[in-house]
Amino acid sequence: MRNLDVTTLRSFVAVADAGGVTRAAGFLHLTQSAVSMQLKRLEEILNVDLLDRSGRTIALTASGEQLLVYARRMVALNDEVISRLTDQEYEGEIVLGVPHDIVYPAIPQVLKQFNTAFPRMRVHLVSSYTRALKDQFGKGECDLILTTETSADPGSETLCHKPLRWIGAPGGTAWRHTPLRLAFGRQCTFRPRVIEALDTAGIPWSVIVETESDRTIEATVSADLAVHTMIEGTEPPHLERIDHNGTLPDLPEQMINLYGAQSGKGLVHDTLAGFLRRAFAGSEGAKLRAVNA
Structure with missing residues (x-):
């Protein structure tokens, strides 16, 4: 089994974006010979020519164009994993309020999904009654809350009936x-x-x-x-x-309503809101309805 090295793929992407080995080497803070060696090793692993070196400038071959699509995705995924597990931006606590009677069966699965996505974040789950949760949300004590109601207040989002x-x-x-x-x-x-x-x-x-x-x-x-x-x-x-x-x-x-789910509050907040939407709006006969603030 042959394995592709992310560092080598990063150099390949840099060469494609920069239009040449010299400029890519400067961007990567490597020597020109080091980048050239990485590209040669990548071609040897795949047993294909990735660069057309016949002209005055370097161009990608058909195989190189195909690899570039995968290389970008693999480098981006690598960077996302490193960021999620080490970046202090994704470390802390988010407070979620849920009425007692709808904690099961959906919320345990939501918490599991969120922990997988943000292992350094902690969800503080507050379980109470709808009236109490709305009061806490109004005071800024909860980031997101779910409620069970027969109507929806402005700014809420109805996940399902x-x-x-x-x-x-x-x-x-x-x-x-x-x-x-x-x-x-x-x-x-x-x-x-x-x-x-x-x-x-x-x-x-x-x-x-x-x-x-x-x-x-x-x-x-x-x-x-x-x-x-x-x-x-x-x-x-x-x-x-x-x-x-x-x-x-x-x-x-x-109605099972979601409060505080407006986008733009950050990746952690938006991801948890998305998990909640899928957990409740994905059930049979569910309707998705937003109430504008």
């Missing part, structure tokens, strides 16, 4: 009880709309768990003592969507 679903214990019967027993977080943005839907349908209800802890809600629902609502696709494996056959009312769609 997801239906809200009734969630219960596997094979549970709590949804058949009257009044319907509910478990909700105190700051849950879904709660007012869920209650409104129940009232409109004439279904009596009772909130038996009101807490700040998602674990408490999941434990109560898992025990088949109450039902809950979650965005489709975010329910944990120990809970399931309730197949109620229309007994319970349909619930409004939710």
Whole structure:
């Protein structure tokens, strides 16, 4: 297996750009003979002529033109790797806020992708409620936040629309009880709309768990003592969507919105925003919509 040397490819690109070995040598801070030797070694490895030396000036052969395309990409990729792993510009922290209920399954994959791209950067993940996250974002305490809402504020970007679903214990019967027993977080943005839907349908209800802890809600629902609502696709494996056959009312769609994703804030910021877009907007039936500031 023959291997191409990046230093040699860099010299070849410099000669092509400079139009000659002498000027390229000055640019590379090498002697003319050193550059000539690198070009000769490159031709020997590939067993082709890369330069047409028949005229007064050096020109690329057909093989040289073809190699130049690859050489530019290989040199650029080499420089990008070195920059990402050593440049202090890509070292530090970025703060990402995500509501509790949409951390899984998308966010772990986003964090993994980001760590691969910027191993010297740390993502400080803040998990809270939409209202709290928007307040923190407004104070400049988060660089990027995701929210779950039924509308989008100016300056936000809607990544996707997801239906809200009734969630219960596997094979549970709590949804058949009257009044319907509910478990909700105190700051849950879904709660007012869920209650409104129940009232409109004439279904009596009772909130038996009101807490700040998602674990408490999941434990109560898992025990088949109450039902809950979650965005489709975010329910944990120990809970399931309730197949109620229309007994319970349909619930409004939710928007997953991204705040702070305006471009021009730097490569690190823009890359994380891009990973978030792909993680959520890539799902089936997702719509991408921007709201201008």
